Amino acid sequence: MSTSIGHSPLTRGVLLHINATTPTHSKSQFPFLLSLSIASAPPLRAVGRRAAASMSYDKQLAAAKKAASLAARLCQKVQKALLQSDVQTKSDRTPVTVADYGAQAVVSFILEKQFPSVPFSLVAEEDSGDLRKEESRETLHRITELVNETLASDETSDISPLSEEDVLITIDKGKSEGGPHGQHWVLDPIDGTKGFLRGDQYAIALALLDKGKVVLGVLACPNLPLTSIVRYDPSISDDKVGCLFLAQVNAGTYMQSLDGSLATKVHVSAIENPEEASFFESFEAAHSSHDLSSSIAKKLGVKAPPARIDSQAKYGALSRGDGAIYLRFPRKGYREKIWDHAAGCIVVAEAGGIVTDAGGNPLDFSKGRYLDLDTGIVVTNQKLMPKLLKAVQDSIKEK
Ligand SMILES: Nc1ncnc2c1ncn2[C@@H]1O[C@H](COP(=O)(O)O)[C@@H](O)[C@H]1OP(=O)(O)O
Numbered sequence: 001m002s003t004s005i006g007h008s009p010l011t012r013g014v015l016l017h018i019n020a021t022t023p024t025h026s027k028s029q030f031p032f033l034l035s036l037s038i039a040s041a042p043p044l045r046a047v048g049r050r051a052a053a054s055m056s057y058d059k060q061l062a063a064a065k066k067a068a069s070l071a072a073r074l075c076q077k078v079q080k081a082l083l084q085s086d087v088q089t090k091s092d093r094t095p096v097t098v099a100d101y102g103a104q105a106v107v108s109f110i111l112e113k114q115f116p117s118v119p120f121s122l123v124a125e126e127d128s129g130d131l132r133k134e135e136s137r138e139t140l141h142r143i144t145e146l147v148n149e150t151l152a153s154d155e156t157s158d159i160s161p162l163s164e165e166d167v168l169i170t171i172d173k174g175k176s177e178g179g180p181h182g183q184h185w186v187l188d189p190i191d192g193t194k195g196f197l198r199g200d201q202y203a204i205a206l207a208l209l210d211k212g213k214v215v216l217g218v219l220a221c222p223n224l225p226l227t228s229i230v231r232y233d234p235s236i237s238d239d240k241v242g243c244l245f246l247a248q249v250n251a252g253t254y255m256q257s258l259d260g261s262l263a264t265k266v267h268v269s270a271i272e273n274p275e276e277a278s279f280f281e282s283f284e285a286a287h288s289s290h291d292l293s294s295s296i297a298k299k300l301g302v303k304a305p306p307a308r309i310d311s312q313a314k315y316g317a318l319s320r321g322d323g324a325i326y327l328r329f330p331r332k333g334y335r336e337k338i339w340d341h342a343a344g345c346i347v348v349a350e351a352g353g354i355v356t357d358a359g360g361n362p363l364d365f366s367k368g369r370y371l372d373l374d375t376g377i378v379v380t381n382q383k384l385m386p387k388l389l390k391a392v393q394d395s396i397k398e399k
Pocket residue numbers: 094125188190191192193194195281282283284286287288309310311312330331334340
C-alpha cells in the first residue's frame with residue numbers, strides 16, 4: 001500500500017492566504033527572507049551560526065528568491081492551462097514543456113542582470129537545441145511571450161521585452177560545466193516534469209556552488225501545502241498550497257508561502273524510533289526502486305506506507321518534518337545530475353538533516369554536471385542515519 005500525494009490545480013485554485021494559526025515574523029527578524037525586490041536587499045548581517053562564517057550570500061539569496069518566485073509564477077500559469085502543444089519529448093525520451101524552457105530563461109536572465117560585474121556561470125538542465133528546429137517555431141514564440149509577460153509582472157524591474165533570439169541565448173547560458181573553482185548557479189527549472197504534467201508536485205530548484213560546495217538553495221514548490229503533505233488530501237482539504245524554502249550555509253532553512261506572507265525556521269523530524277518514521281520516495285517507479293525502499297522500510301520496522309511525491313518537493317517536505325526519511329534508488333547506470341539535488345540537499349542539511357549516498361558519503365557537487373555516487377541517495381536526521389544506512393546496505397547486499 002502507498003500514499004500518492006498531489007492534486008490537480010486544473011480543478012483547484014492555487015491562491016495563497018495567510019494562515020492565521022501560523023505565527024508570522026517581522027521583517028527585521030528574517031531580513032533576507034521577506035524582500036522579493038533585489039533593490040531593497042538587506043545589508044549583510046550575521047544570522048545564527050553564520051556569525052562565525054567568513055562569507056555571506058545574502059545578496060545572492062535575495063536574487064535567487066526573486067528568480068525562483070518569478071519562474072514559479074510562469075509555471076503556475078502554464079500548469080493551469082496546459083496545451084498539448086506545450087509539451088515536447090527530449091532526445092532522452094523525458095518530457096519538457098514551455099514552462100521548463102520559460103522558467104530557465106527567467107531565472108538565467110534575472111541572475112545575470114543582477115550581478116553584472118561577476119562572470120556568470122549557470123549549470124542548468126535545458127538547452128535551446130530542439131527549440132532552434134523549424135518545427136519548434138510556435139513553441140518558441142509561446143515561450144518568448146510567457147517570459148516577457150512574467151518579467152513584466154515584476155513591478156520592481158523595468159526591462160524591454162526579449163526577442164526570440166534573446167530567449168534562446170538566455171536559455172543557453174545554462175551550459176556551464178560547473179566544477180570545483182569559482183561560483184556556479186545550479187538550476188532545475190522544473191524538477192519533476194512528470195508531476196507537473198499530471199497536475200501534481202514539482203519544484204523550481206536553484207542553488208549556488210562556491211568552490212564546489214552548495215552555499216545556498218531555494219526550492220519553490222507551487223503545489224506543496226503549507227501544512228504537512230502526509231495528512232493532506234486535496235479532494236477534501238482546504239489547505240493553502242505554494243511553499244518557498246530558503247537555505248544559506250550556516251544560517252538555517254526557512255519556509256514561507258510563495259506569496260511571501262509567512263517566514264518560519266524549519267527543522268527536520270526529531271524521530272529516533274524508525275518504527276514511527278514515515279518515508280518519501282519517487283512517485284514514478286521508473287525513477288527509484290520501490291521494491292528496495294520497501295525492503296529497507298521492513299528491516300527498520302517502518303509502519304506507515306511510503307508517501308510517493310514527485311520532485312525535490314520531497315526535500316522541502318522532509319526539511320520541515322513532514323516525514324523522516326527519503327530514499328532514492330535509480331536504475332543501474334542512471335547518472336544523477338547536480339541540479340536534481342543541490343538545492344534540496346542544503347535545504348535539508350541546514351534544517352538539521354543529512355544527505356548521503358548509499359555508502360554514507362556526502363554528495364560531491366564539485367565534479368561537473370553529474371554527481372558521481374555509490375548506488376542511491378539516502379536522507380534523514382542525524383539520529384536515524386546510522387540505522388538507516390545499515391538497513392540500506394543490508395538490503396542492497398540481499399538484492
Ligand atoms: N529514469 C530516471 N531515473 C531517475 N530520475 C529520473 C529519470 N528520468 C528523469 N529523472 C529525473 O528525476 C527527477 C524527478 O524524480 P522524482 O520526481 O522521481 O524524485 C527529475 O529530476 C527527473 O528529471 P526532470 O527534472 O526532467 O523532471
